[in-house]
Amino acid sequence: MNGNDEVPVVEVERATKRFGSEFALDGVNFRLFPGEVHSLMGENGAGKSTLIKGITGALHLDSGSVRVDGREVHFATPADAQQAGIRAVYQEIDLLPNLTVAENILLGDEPRRFGGIDWRALRARAAEILAELGLNIDPASQLSAHPLAIQQLVAIARAISSDVRVLVLDEPTSSLDLDEVAELFRVIRELKDRGVAILFISHFLDQVYEICDRITVLRNGMLVGEYLTTELLRIDLVHKMLGRDAEELATRPPVGDHADHATPLLEARGLSAGRVSDITLVLGEGEVLGLAGLLGSGRTEVARALTGIDTLTAGMIVLDGTTIIPGNPRRAIGLGLTYSSENRRAEGIIGELTVRENIVLALQAQRGVLRRIGLSRQRELAASWIEALSIRPASAEQLAGVLSGGNQQKVLLARLLALSPRVLVLDEPTRGIDIGAKVEVQRLVRELAENGMSVVFISAELEEVLRVSARVTLLRDGRVIATHDADALTVDSLLALIAQPDVD
Template sequence: MLLSMKGINKSFGDVQVLTNAGLDIEPGEIMALIGQNGAGKSTLIKILTGAHSCDAGTIRFQGRDVRFASTAESQAAGIATIYQEINLAQNRTVAENIFLAREPRRFGLVDRARMQAAARTVLSRFKLDIDVNRPLQDFGAATRQMVAIARGVTQNARLLILDEPTSSLDEQEVEVLFETMRTLKADGVAAIFISHRLDELYAICDRVTIMRDGRTVAVSPMKDISKVALVKTMLGKELAAFTAKKRAHGDGDGNSLVNVSNLGAGVRVRDVSLAIGKGEIAGLAGLLGAGRTETARLIYAADRKERGSVTMAGRAADYAAPADAIRDGMGFVSEDRKVEGIVPEMSVRENMTLAILPRLQKAGLVDRVAQRGIVEKYIQALGIKCSSPEQPIRELSGGNQQKVLLARWLCMDPRLLIVDEPTRGIDVGAKAEILKLLRGLADEGLSVLMISSELEELIAAADSVTVLSDGKSVRRLASDEITEANLMSAMAHQEVTA
């Protein structure tokens, strides 16, 4: 056994992040490590590489017990991590990056001829013939990945950790990476492969370790687990205590507010089509990395689309910026309310009226009476629990913070409200309130695009669901088709079998 991690526990304050987690890898094995956002993958890897310490558990690497105190220690022991965003010096040459801080020297000076020859030799193992004297920034993402791997190999790494290495690569570049991994595998180098693309897992990995809620819930040879079973194990089952009366029809009644056709930008959103009816809750589902948030950001013009079209009420919605989308009646409640939503030190009143402030100004001054009226209206309408409108929003519970963010957009009287993971980080009772609130708003005519990782939420609340896989819309489910089996099979991009 090359690596054995057993009984790993980790908490940050009162939050238990890992509970009895584990990971075993044999020499020359490629192990997939998968799980939804928050499953504990990153924390487990950070403990292995010395970025975090664990509270309990054992780690054995190459036959000895280890507890690395830093990432430098883990690298010296033979563990190399290649992150999604390549952490190399872009303005330095390929050879300099491969041997950074380990340059061969002669008479106290860097022996550039020897360094360049060694760089060419290691890259030739991966069938990569490039000018090692050129700056790394001159090359594409795939080549930069190869250079990062070559750096690890020259450090005598016995274990490579590849974190979403294919996210910025095209199909041909992915195959180059996989050939490199197979070459290293033949030399006995093991790899932990973290990816959300299921087809890639089956193409390159020997086994899979699945994490959920900070625990290792399954380990299996890739050949012995189907895509549907893998998705089901990864998502688990979180039964929420809420119900919502859904519409009997979705956008198929020809009364669409928003139509998205063949939307794309880069490799994150490849080809997405969906429709959102007037007064409909349209769900957007998919595994982590499927392109859900990226699609929403393109619709809202937070990012620029490269292809495809978006129409709003029958007119082209070619917004230059989110401000244009807001003026046309769109609102967006972000996935990360603490980073992109609330302003922690500001009050409930200030947070709620941020978007509408320009409309409340008279002669350059905010109309305090009108502002107070809006705030009191929505505190009452949404049942926001706060001591007063002047209470700092950071003191509110997660559910009440989310209600303030919803109110921020509702007071703008939008036609479409995009909500990205609207119940993340709040308790079951608050989840029920948020979903009931969205249902009521839809019944009053507001269109809602709801992105959610929780299947039970989509089943309970959505009138239709568009499922994304690897940046493409692969299936649209009408109200009576929204079942756990259909959602899971669509996420795995596989038809349901009896």
């Protein structure tokens, strides 16, 4: 505890929420002070989202209280919380890309004149709000014309367009590069200096320690404790989140030391597709090959080209000594090449289907509509993968959309592994999931490699790339610049190689 005598702008006492027989929150206390950045940490399923929804009026607590400025409040809807100055910006940006920046910022609060919208006043007011944050964005520009990082800042501008006192930022940096994160943090510090209390949710420990003043840790729906960031070692934070020994998060041997590089399983020779060109890489059997590079370097484009999603314009792919043309994802799957998209929500999990239906989806598509997988076989497959990957809750008939991010990722991996692939291409498989789930996914990748599967592993977290991979191929501006053994690199040396300018 920090001993702050100031009245919290938000204080939660003994918050309890049950879903069926399971406690999502069990007597949790939480407090947030004006002018601080406070991180809420815990594994998926720890209760973070439930607590946020209780604070922002998105759900009702079974018991406990929420106070604003010392006065108990009862928010029936998020609109009630917004009236009290509590606003949230979520990982999935809730904006309208077909409207202008100004229209998005002042949506529902447009200045009026003669019975219609005063467009000049609208743009002027939006420009003032952007200027308050030090943002140079044309309010008349179409939102869809801007990259995700700018849209994230526009969402924050929208949140502060009224008298905001508490700003909840849920995974705001999950798709941003280093420069974009720095700009976001500048805006956060600006808001902090204005006295806004900021609840910052992130799975990036480096970012939590850079921007946050205090940390509250939840585990299994219960409060572990509240700590000053400066007084909590990172390894202790991880231990408190997991409730078990975190030594496995320290350095571990590179995966795939036994892989046979002399006879590659997969080769890309002079591959070009879309924004990437002349890509050459080699993947051995039982090897994990990391792809590293800054946002926009071409990591995802390489993954999509290898697995038939993007059409090749030049080059060739050689699988086990035979030249192949993936052509399309279905043919690639038939050849043993599978891809897990970085966009788990839009291109991976189908939330309206059950866990069972999600797991057998690709296998059924491969077999075709005339060779239906019987219900009993579906249940058998789902049960085996649920057990093998420790998917929680262990119910094959649970809708996949209500699972935590980490468990959704496991369901997606189960779908791909059910195809018995030879090469598994994982694009940001641990993005947006907690430390414990990351450890489990990384352990699974290692076990797959040890059992002879070849894996291409992509992550924006360079430390994770080095921990998981045997070798790392570096990309810059759509081209391969080098490949190194992972054990010969550090995060700093890898970043230096990625960021250094080309020398003619």
